[in-house]
Amino acid sequence: MRIPIIPLALTFLSVALMAQPILAQPNRREDRRNPMEGKPEAVEAGGQFFRAACSSCHGATGGGGRGPNIRDGRLVRRMSSEQLFDSIKTGVPGTEMPAFPIADEKIWAVVAFVRSLSAPAMEGNVPGDEAAGSAIFFGKGGCSGCHAVRGVGGSLGPDLSNAGIQRSIGQLRESVLDPSARPTEGFEAVDVVMKSGARISGVAKNYTNYAIQVLDRGGGLHLLEKKDVQEITLHRKSLMPGDYSTKLTPVELQNLLAYLSRQAMRNERRVQ
């Protein structure tokens, strides 16, 4: 599935989830606690400041630009609230991130907003029937044809064994409903024609002007050098079907999200 852009309209969902008990703990020091954490009005206020002051570098939805992407969670989830606070208050030495001389309360609100962008889906109790969602994943939905959970399933799409801690609920929802919205690194569909005439099709794990690494549908991994390649076709459209909004009923969709949001290798309470 694609990691989607989170429309601002979806952030309310993350906000609502912040009040839920934390089930998964990413790598971050829990030192100085954010006094604004879990307060929807603070997230809203932080979002307003973010759009006014931060979006010029980090993008309107945090997707990055001149500054790094702070939306997909890779950067933010590893930082403690205190580290995020300090980055805003004093800037980040050696980078273009400036200090923001604003009230501490406002900084904490921005931290709460930034956290809300990438809050792991597992941190909230996503409603739905997890067992029914599992049945859809491995049955009607056909998801396991390309995605695996705990070693069961295909490999052309991202492994979803840790989907609940790697993705926000907004990302999961958009991945299912609009998989082509944003390409996932390492899963772009590709056709390669070799100078020998051989053809290889699958997903590009990586590619440069000099080499390309392709995982084919049979699970074969091809480590190719461009000097041996005649032609390459890259497909921006996801290999994943884009018709789940009609293929699944709203209840089925919610059940699937409930299932995916609880996938974490260390979650002992998941449906087997």
Next chain:
Amino acid sequence: MRTIACLMGLGAAVLSAQVRFEDIRKSPGNDWLTYGGDYGSRRHSPLRQINVGNVGSLVPKWTYHVETAKKLEATPLVYDGMMYFTNTNEVYALDARTGRRVWQYRDEQSVKQNVNRGVGLLGDRVFFVTADAHLVALHRKTGAVLWDKKYADSSKGYMATMAPLVLKDRVIVGVGGGDGGIRGFVVSFSVSTGEELWRFYTVPGKGEKGAETWSEFNADWGGGATWMTGTYDPELNLVYWPTGNPWPDYYGKDRRGDNLYSCSVVALDGDTGKLKWHFQFTPHDTHDWDAQSIPVLVDTEFRGKQRKLLLHPNRNGFFYVLDRVSGEFLNATPFIDKLTWASGIDAKGRPVELPDQTPTPTGVKVCPSVRGASNWMSPSYNPDTQLLYVPTLEQCDNVVTSTKMPEPGKGQAGGGGEQFPAEPGKFYMRAIDPKTGERRWEYPMTGPATMWAGTVSTAGGLLFFGDDDGQLVALDAKTGKHLWHYNMGQKLTASPMTFSLDGKQYVSIASATDMFTFGLFEAAVSVPVVKETVVP
């Protein structure tokens, strides 16, 4: 999901091979399939394309930067064109020809952030340990996670750093945390299911053999951590695992006795985990001298008899030779000059200790230092020169002890060591003849005495190692003569290895934040831009 409507023709070689136990038994060849190169951790490659005559034209081929890294300590494994290595809680799989990443796995839920020393391979699986002691199995080609097994409670001080040892159908790992009061163990799991097969505790429980060496000390705090990869003899089916210091490291009053099986090597049956024999290098250690230098297994003539030997340069300053079938002590010689705590090793392998070397609250000068004469940085053994190459530290420390028993589980070691500012440590690469313990040659290093880099030996007559100034160095293995070096620009904390792909030999080593790969110079070949069509 929709099927891909396309032709599935075959181009270059498809990676579909499986790593077999038999393959690891033959390693290293073109590949490098286990942490120590082979099961005996000799770290000697039969590759000779890069040799004494041409190593001068060795150049960097590619560099892979690990954005999250601060101190990479892994030896990469290479199989079927792919390279696998770790950072803390992360595994990277690269195209070994180009250094381009194929996949990455990160454990987002680990609650610890210690260093990590690499992966194990078997079948289509890659194994590694998280810092908080979970053993994780990944798919070799995709990085998809297959199973995750918690094997120690990190809230009780356990952690994990070692590269797993994989043999037959099992994967064997150990634990760290011995400086804070844990009970060390070695544990074996099924490769396919993650089911625990056996567990051997390095500190005997109450009533068990060896418990009498602890004077009623609580076994749960005894230490004896197992934080480095063990070695294995497939013919004897014995796993040799080195063990760490007893706890509290520097305060020994409450644990009177030898404190078995700390500071030892234990020989365990590979199938059952039963103790076959043990040898303790430092009884009742109070200087934090873990026995974690990897046991190196060598078959050679010793005193007129062909023997299966276990070679071990210990942190306590003595180089030991044991019979690895029986555990019989054969010889021990000092491999450092600054050695103050013992006058020698007696006929039974026990140190003849000198007075006034036990740590005091105000401190006592002890040589070698707490870091030891050598540590976990890997030595290597070249069967052609019949020499063992050992990174060696000449240093003394002022070693202090606490005045009372520290609290377990709080990261307290009960004292510590510190070097004397006017007497800084110095590293040497030393070539030791295992038959006599004599030093055949040594190569002094400049630097701050802070490196943790090991060695690799090759049939090309070369010894590669990371030096104390952040340089990868190649010496003539016979003479110790300098032949080549490259300034990596960073502190080195890992051991190099070598492999061959498409008929070309490479040498790789991790620096603090990057994986470097070197090869012989070749003139660049122009690569035309390939026609690329993007379908929206």
